[in-house]
Amino acid sequence: MEVTRAEKERVRDDLFEQVMTPTNVTDAWKRVKANGGAAGVDGMEIGDFPDFARRHWETIAAKLREGTYKPSPVRRVLIPKGRGRFRPLGIPTVLDRVIQQAIAQVLVELHDPTFSEHSYGFRPGRSAHQAIEAMRTMSLRKGYGGRRCHVVDCDLETFFDTVNHQKMMARLRESVADERLLNLIGKFLKAGAILPDGTYEESQSGVPQGGPLSPLLANILLDELDKELERRGHAFVRYADDFVILCHGPRAAARVLVSITRWLSRRLRLTVNETKSKVVPLAEAAFLGFCILRKKVRWTDRSRTKLKEKVRVITKRTRGVSPQQVMVDLQRHLRGAVNYYACGIPYRDIVELDGWLRRRMRLYYWKQWGRPRTRRRKLLALGIDRAEVHMASRSRKGHWRMSRNSLVHRAMTDAWLHTQGLPDLVKQWVAIRYPNGPKGSAKMA
DNA sequence: TAACGTCGAAC
């Protein structure tokens, strides 16, 4: 016992050297390189880094060890977040990303095993699917399934930007004894930012949205929230700054929301987003793009609308893009999106979506063919007889109506569209939902 | 099983 405790002390105090290990640093660099991200405030691209590192790593390592290394400010880039709002990214330099990544790799092994079972965001081996499934399982427990079940759906306001430095460092000090490492992390927090107009801005609070270490720091801070929710015996699931608490009724839920809001503000100096946070009946609680309806996971109307909108954009730009190219784009987009949502898509939705997609693609071809002469030629080539072709090719009906026309349908059959490269959504859905085939006989991977 | 690459989703 005495030996293991002493050993642990040693490892804790040696964390900094663990970060600086050549294998750890090269792993960190590999990751930064693989991400292929943009340059930071110094303008150094990923491609420039190996040369720079060969020349300067020794002196940088020395400065890091002496505690005299000064991280560069992050580069502030505003990206649209919908509804006219913007997300302020903080992009560290390539060098600082490597260093932060190296720190994260060491700290994650120390901290992640101690995190709550009910926390899912930014954590290795844990996914959004597991989080929503955990929520579903909780809702099945006695007392949470019925009509009375209400959910506190909580989200923090500009979460990363509002992380309190003092609170963050105090929390880190509880688990990290190495002063050099704490010092370095503190410097990263205070590095500041260069705004798009070139002016410097101090960072009095916040972890950069874009720092490789930031998600882990966020979880280390909110671990205290998890512990508090556990202490109070709440049925909750957290994904980053987004968490749900299942309650036995609307009044209890309302009390919990008020209480947790106050606790977060007082204890962690974090603000609950008043507009995003609310108490709703279980069926109306949207979490990670899903909700729980009649004990099943379902994608939200919003998720479906967003997916359709994306398809619309891909199939819109009729100018200059071949149908084949459009379908390649559709293929790879829908493969990923359907793969994510499949667990929440009911069969009738996927059939409807598949039909809508084919119709949209027929419309694309029809528009592409344009002039009556080319329409005539294409229709004949697809095996439609001359008399019918004559009428259809000269049709002045609207395009969307033509896409439903039976002749157009016979020319471009479902099978033909699929041979041209149109993804088969129903097939894909079945492959995900029933991976073992109709008999359910084969073994799992 | 692993490594690289492309892409999707959540935050």
Next chain:
RNA sequence: AUUGUUCGACGUUA
């Protein structure tokens, strides 16, 4: 132009 963490799918290779 747009960073990061995590999960997943597909492709190439052995």
